[in-house]
Amino acid sequence: MSSEPEPRILISRKEIATAVERLAAEITRDYLGKYPLLVGILKGAFMFLADLIRHLDFPLEIDFVRLSSYGGTKSSGKVSQVQGLLTLVKGRDVLLIEDIVDTGLTTGFILDYLRKQMPGSLKLCALADKPARRRRPVVIDYLGFTVPNKFLVGYGLDLDEKYRNLPDICSLED
Ligand code: 5GP
Numbered sequence: 001m002s003s004e005p006e007p008r009i010l011i012s013r014k015e016i017a018t019a020v021e022r023l024a025a026e027i028t029r030d031y032l033g034k035y036p037l038l039v040g041i042l043k044g045a046f047m048f049l050a051d052l053i054r055h056l057d058f059p060l061e062i063d064f065v066r067l068s069s070y071g072g073t074k075s076s077g078k079v080s081q082v083q084g085l086l087t088l089v090k091g092r093d094v095l096l097i098e099d100i101v102d103t104g105l106t107t108g109f110i111l112d113y114l115r116k117q118m119p120g121s122l123k124l125c126a127l128a129d130k131p132a133r134r135r136r137p138v139v140i141d142y143l144g145f146t147v148p149n150k151f152l153v154g155y156g157l158d159l160d161e162k163y164r165n166l167p168d169i170c171s172l173e174d
Helices: 013-031 046-053 105-115
Strands: 006-011 037-041 061-070 079-083 093-101 121-129 142-146 169-173
Touching: 013 046, 013 093, 013 121, 013 142, 037 046, 037 105, 046 061, 046 093, 061 105, 079 105, 093 105, 105 121
Parallel strands: 037 061, 037 093, 093 121, 121 142
Antiparallel strands: 006 169, 061 079
């Protein structure tokens, strides 16, 4: 018998596709004619962003960021920094695309980083919200699903870099 946990489908590819279409309609309603900059948070949001923009039938730009942590200060032991953004944010209508908002710390940190660069507007689109573990309040302007406090994989989400390629969002059951 294998000790690998078994992925169990929590949100099917069909439900994901329906949610992506709904979110794209909401985003189209708000951004049509604005030439927004969509910023995906790597790696988890890559699949969601790729599916989402195929339903956005107007000019837009995309870029990506990732949050890296390294041991830095004695006080915290860890310092986070945002890496990767190459596009000038000042004055742009920026829409941050996240996979899951869990504690809210990652998204909050990246929103702070973007806000400092004086975008014309800044909003957040998240595929999933796991409110049970929130430590920092985050306003999600466009939300796919509210999910239970379980560890999820698939549709871009990983466990130790595995399972990102699963087409459904799954929970891992022992
Ligand atoms: P935060 O706790 O800062 O809100 O979320 C940090 C990051 O943890 C998210 O960007 C997401 O990539 C990852 N994360 C949160 N919950 C899950 C989960 O259930 N599964 C996976 N694979 N990643 C998660």
